[in-house]
Amino acid sequence: MTTVVSKQDSTREFAFEKADFKNVQQMLFKKAGINLSDAKEAMVYSRLARRIRARNLRSFNDYLALVNKSESELEQFINALTTNLTSFFREPHHFTALADYLSQHNVTNIWCAASSTGEEPYSIAMVVAEAYGSFKTQVKIIASDIDSKVLAKAKAGVYPLASIAKIPLHRQKQFFHKGKGANEGKVKVVDELRNMVQFKKLNLTDAKWDVKGPLDVIFCRNVMIYFDKPTQLKVLQKMVGMLKPSGLYMAGHSENFNMYTNLVRPVGKTIYRPVD
Numbered sequence: 001m002t003t004v005v006s007k008q009d010s011t012r013e014f015a016f017e018k019a020d021f022k023n024v025q026q027m028l029f030k031k032a033g034i035n036l037s038d039a040k041e042a043m044v045y046s047r048l049a050r051r052i053r054a055r056n057l058r059s060f061n062d063y064l065a066l067v068n069k070s071e072s073e074l075e076q077f078i079n080a081l082t083t084n085l086t087s088f089f090r091e092p093h094h095f096t097a098l099a100d101y102l103s104q105h106n107v108t109n110i111w112c113a114a115s116s117t118g119e120e121p122y123s124i125a126m127v128v129a130e131a132y133g134s135f136k137t138q139v140k141i142i143a144s145d146i147d148s149k150v151l152a153k154a155k156a157g158v159y160p161l162a163s164i165a166k167i168p169l170h171r172q173k174q175f176f177h178k179g180k181g182a183n184e185g186k187v188k189v190v191d192e193l194r195n196m197v198q199f200k201k202l203n204l205t206d207a208k209w210d211v212k213g214p215l216d217v218i219f220c221r222n223v224m225i226y227f228d229k230p231t232q233l234k235v236l237q238k239m240v241g242m243l244k245p246s247g248l249y250m251a252g253h254s255e256n257f258n259m260y261t262n263l264v265r266p267v268g269k270t271i272y273r274p275v276d
């Protein structure tokens with residue numbers, strides 16, 4: 001049997017001991033509630049080595065000391081370690097449920113609570129615009145994320161052409177401009193749709209959230225999986241408290257809250273309603 005020696009370890013520019021990884025895990029949990037699994041060790045090294053280099057530092061210790069005292073480096077640290085995977089109309093059944101909900105209720109407020117690069121809140125905005133046959137509606141859509149880099153991308157609303165390939169043509173035509181010349185291969189969300197969404201930076205593990213209830217629908221998808229159970233429960237409790245009695249909470253495909261029977265009841269696939 002051959003022993004596999006990680007090539008990366010021997011060629012690493014900065015020493016990265018188990019203790020360094022533990023310190024990163026603890027810091028990320030403290031600042032963002034995110035539980036980094038041990039499997040992410042290599043990813044952490046490569047993403048943070050870039051920051052250590054950028055700040056002309058020599059070790060992970062020095063870097064974490066900087067993160068502790070500098071707000072701007074803390075922001076970079078969080079941006080570097082978040083997972084931002086998303087897509088337009090991801091988990092499409094939620095958008096069908098949203099369209100149904102809009103047809104039956106007088107909706108005023110929707111919150112997309114981990115909006116990443118914007119595909120999710122813009123998908124919500126498309127469904128709202130279609131429900132009203134107009135970009136001008138009474139529905140306020142708030143989209144938030146802890147990561148300032150993805151929020152900037154979301155606000156810009158520029159995506160690779162391939163990212164809208166699965167969206168039906170009529171939606172592509174109504175909601176996107178195709179780039180030409182230097183922008184060939186890119187699309188931009190039309191201004192009217194962009195204006196329907198208000199983006200803000202928000203840490204779900206902060207004690208206070210700058211979002212006003214009561215809310216009709218909360219999309220909080222594929223972020224709770226990064227939190228431990230007590231944090232999940234705290235966030236869920238707070239969110240459910242902000243929902244209208246008829247409101248909906250949309251969870252990610254691997255997020256299950258069926259056990260919190262005193263808080264929510266399932267009303268569809270990963271869709272919950274507050275209990276009376």
Ligand SMILES: C[S@@+](CC[C@H](N)C(=O)[O-])C[C@H]1O[C@@H](n2cnc3c(N)ncnc32)[C@H](O)[C@@H]1O
Nearest residue numbers: 032082085086114116146147203204221222223
């Ligand atoms: C995997 S993406 C999910 C994006 C989208 N909701 C979806 O399902 O397609 C997870 C997002 O959660 C954000 N996030 C992680 N921890 C957070 C926290 N404590 N507060 C707010 N957002 C957080 C990340 O920055 C990332 O953009």
